[in-house]
Amino acid sequence: MLYGTSAQAVCQQKTPHFHTYEIANHGTLWYSAVKQYEQGINTMKNLETEIKTIEAECLSELKKARSLESLESVRVSYLGRNGKVADLMSTLKKLSLEQKRTFGPVLNQFKQRLTLAYESRKDALEKKSTSPDALFDVTAYKPNQMHGSLHIYTQIIEQLSSIFISMGYTIADGPEMETEYYNFTTLNIPEDHPARDSHDTFWLSQPDRLLRTHTSSVQAHSMEENPAPLAIFAPGRCYRNEATDATHDFMFTQGEGLFIDKNVSMAQLLATAQTFLQQFFGSEKLKIRVRPGYFPFVEPGVEIDGSCPFCTDGCSVCKHTQWIELLGAGLVHPNVLRVNGIDPDQYSGFAFGFGIERLAMIKYGITDIRLFHSANIPFLKQFA
Ligand code: DAH
Numbered sequence: 001m002l003y004g005t006s007a008q009a010v011c012q013q014k015t016p017h018f019h020t021y022e023i024a025n026h027g028t029l030w031y032s033a034v035k036q037y038e039q040g041i042n043t044m045k046n047l048e049t050e051i052k053t054i055e056a057e058c059l060s061e062l063k064k065a066r067s068l069e070s071l072e073s074v075r076v077s078y079l080g081r082n083g084k085v086a087d088l089m090s091t092l093k094k095l096s097l098e099q100k101r102t103f104g105p106v107l108n109q110f111k112q113r114l115t116l117a118y119e120s121r122k123d124a125l126e127k128k129s130t131s132p133d134a135l136f137d138v139t140a141y142k143p144n145q146m147h148g149s150l151h152i153y154t155q156i157i158e159q160l161s162s163i164f165i166s167m168g169y170t171i172a173d174g175p176e177m178e179t180e181y182y183n184f185t186t187l188n189i190p191e192d193h194p195a196r197d198s199h200d201t202f203w204l205s206q207p208d209r210l211l212r213t214h215t216s217s218v219q220a221h222s223m224e225e226n227p228a229p230l231a232i233f234a235p236g237r238c239y240r241n242e243a244t245d246a247t248h249d250f251m252f253t254q255g256e257g258l259f260i261d262k263n264v265s266m267a268q269l270l271a272t273a274q275t276f277l278q279q280f281f282g283s284e285k286l287k288i289r290v291r292p293g294y295f296p297f298v299e300p301g302v303e304i305d306g307s308c309p310f311c312t313d314g315c316s317v318c319k320h321t322q323w324i325e326l327l328g329a330g331l332v333h334p335n336v337l338r339v340n341g342i343d344p345d346q347y348s349g350f351a352f353g354f355g356i357e358r359l360a361m362i363k364y365g366i367t368d369i370r371l372f373h374s375a376n377i378p379f380l381k382q383f384a
Contacts, residue, residue, distance in 0.1 A: 047091065047103060051110050054084050058114050062121045071125055075118050085111050149384035153253060153372060156360045157235045160255055163279045164233035167272065169257070172232035174218035176239070179208050186220035187297040188335040195296055200240040202250075211239035215256035216297060216353055222258060223340035228347045229261035235356060246368045253356040258332070260342065260349035266300075266331060269350035273304050273327055281309040281363060289323060298330025298351055309362075317362060324362060327354045 058078045065071040078084050089107055092100055150158075161171050174182070180191075189195045199213040218234035226232075234256045242248055259272070270288065278286045286306055293303035304327040308318035318324050329352035334344035357369045364383075366372075371379045 047088065047106075050088060051106070054078070054088065055110065055114065058084075059117055062117055065121065065125070068122070068125050068129065071118070071122055078114060079111070079118060085114060147384065149380075151380065152360060152364075152383040153356075155383060156356055157253070157255075159280065160235060160356070160359075161233065163276055164257065166279075167231075167275065169231045169233040169259075172218050172222045172234040173236065174212070174215070174221045174234060176212055176237055177204065178210055178212040178217050180210065181208075182217040182220050183210060183212050183214070186336065186339050187216055188333045188339075189296045193296065200242045202239050202241045213240055214238050214353060215254040216351070218256055219258050219297070219336065219351065220340050223260070223337075223342060228342050228349075231257075231259045231261075233257050244370060246370070247358075249357070249369045249372075251373065252369065255354055255356050257352045258349065259351075260332065260337070260347055262347060264331070264348040264350055266350070269302075269329055269331070269352065270304075272350070273329065273352060277306045277326060280359060281306070283309045288326075293328055293330070295328055295330060297333050297336050299333045301328070301330035303327070304329055304352070317365070326359070327352050329353070 058074070061074045061078075062071070065074050076083060080086070085107075089111070092103060092107065095103055165171065183199075183201075184193075184196055185191070201213050202211040204210055215234050215236050215238060218232070218236070222230060222232045222234070235253060237251060238254050239251050242250060244250060257272070259268070270290065274286070274288045277288065278284050286309055288307070289305045291303045291305070293301045295301040303325060305323040306326045308315060308322050308324055310317050311322065314320035314322055329350065332349035332351050337344040337347060337349065357366075357372055360366060360372075361369065
């Protein structure tokens with residue numbers, strides 16, 4: 001429109017006498033008028049796109065502002081004296097009067113919209129900063145608070161497991177409620193064998209159900225689930241119906257190890273026991289000694305003592321003997337392999353078992369096994 005009117009106006013000024021000159025002269029005038037209007041139109045177009053861009057930017061920054069301080073910096077950069085809105089306002093000066101009339105109100109409305117958006121965001125943030133939620137500081141320090149920690153059982157089982165994992169063992173598990181088969185029969189303990197009585201078993205009311213008396217019951221589960229060769233370590237809770245005192249409890253934890261491969265030797269068992277005990281007590285000087293022992297599921301069976309990790313010439317821990325009884329062990333009885341489907345002519349193995357509380361009591365100087373499940377806070381706090 002502006003463009004058309006002005007072009008007409010320039011052309012209408014032509015006179016017949018000075019035709020050539022006039023055309024040339026008016027042509028130049030026309031051309032510069034066109035340029036001028038084009039420039040004006042461009043300025044306006046630019047203004048329109050700039051308004052859109054700045055408005056979108058400003059609204060998104062207002063939304064992102066999470067505090068009154070960051071909101072203030074958004075205000076300064078858009079609505080402040082040298083802000084982007086003021087910048088845009090100053091371009092009005094470049095426009096013609098007519099354009100100013102069109103664009104003045106557009107810019108004013110733009111400024112108003114941003115001012116309103118800023119004010120409503122400010123309102124919202126002010127409300128938030130005085131609400132009870134805002135006063136709750138999750139990082140605030142509260143004196144005398146209780147800290148939870150891993151139970152000594154968990155810590156010891158993790159230590160033991162990681163030692164066996166480092167030697168290539170897999171951690172195995174089995175049920176605490178067992179059948180006679182897994183707790184006794186599969187371990188070469190026949191029905192009428194006195195070893196069944198010596199275990200002081202808790203029998204359950206369901207037929208053939210008992211609380212496992214040792215973690216050796218995991219041996220058969222592991223052999224059923226995995227083909228030979230295998231190496232498992234099974235920590236877990238056991239139960240025996242016996243009177244309690246400082247070193248005996250009706251509920252305790254054991255660790256059971258089972259290693260099956262071709263040509264397994266007693267030397268391998270002893271090396272494993274020594275390495276494990278050295279790691280657990282943190283003493284490379286720890287030695288082991290072996291005495292004969294009877295356990296129906298191993299042949300030969302042995303008892304393994306460790307040299308006292310706390311003294312060289314006798315102390316209260318080793319009862320002045322320099323040796324501490326630590327493990328029951330032996331080479332897996334051929335009957336145990338056979339009943340679990342492993343050919344004893346091809347494979348052999350070793351097994352060992354120990355009381356986890358007993359090891360922990362020796363390591364940490366704990367004097368009463370019943371403390372472990374006593375929920376005694378001062379006791380537990382020592383391991384926090
Ligand atoms: N199960 C035995 C107990 O509860 C400990 C034990 C002894 C486990 C000898 C074994 C072993 O694997 O070979 O007293």
